[in-house]
Amino acid sequence: ISASTLQYKNKNIVGIEYLMNDEKKIAAIKDIVKDNDYTNVIYIGDGLTDLKAMKYIKDNGGVSIFVGDNINDIEDREVISYIFERDYSKNSDLYNFIIKFSFTD
Secondary structure: OOOOEEEEEOOEEEEEEEOOOHHHHHHHHHHHOOOOOOOOOEEEEOOHHHHHHHHHHHHOOOEEEEEOOOHHHOOOHHHOOEEEOOOOOOOOHHHHHHHHHHOOO
């Protein structure tokens, strides 16, 4: 899900055109997952603004993954299924988890 988009004037940023927030993330997820089957959905978040979406996914049978090292800022860790370092490279722990998850029946 893409986040915010900026407004430009003469190649300079002059404001925010669209601001993605917690509720809009959940609305976007509902729009993407048309059949309400979240069992094959993985939500990857990296901050406090992802917690509501992570809770929504986890509460509906999906997997929520937190990436990063500021986990101490998160009080409600029950919304998080797994925690990984912020490493998206091939053969990282996160990469291998997603591959394994994707091919599990």
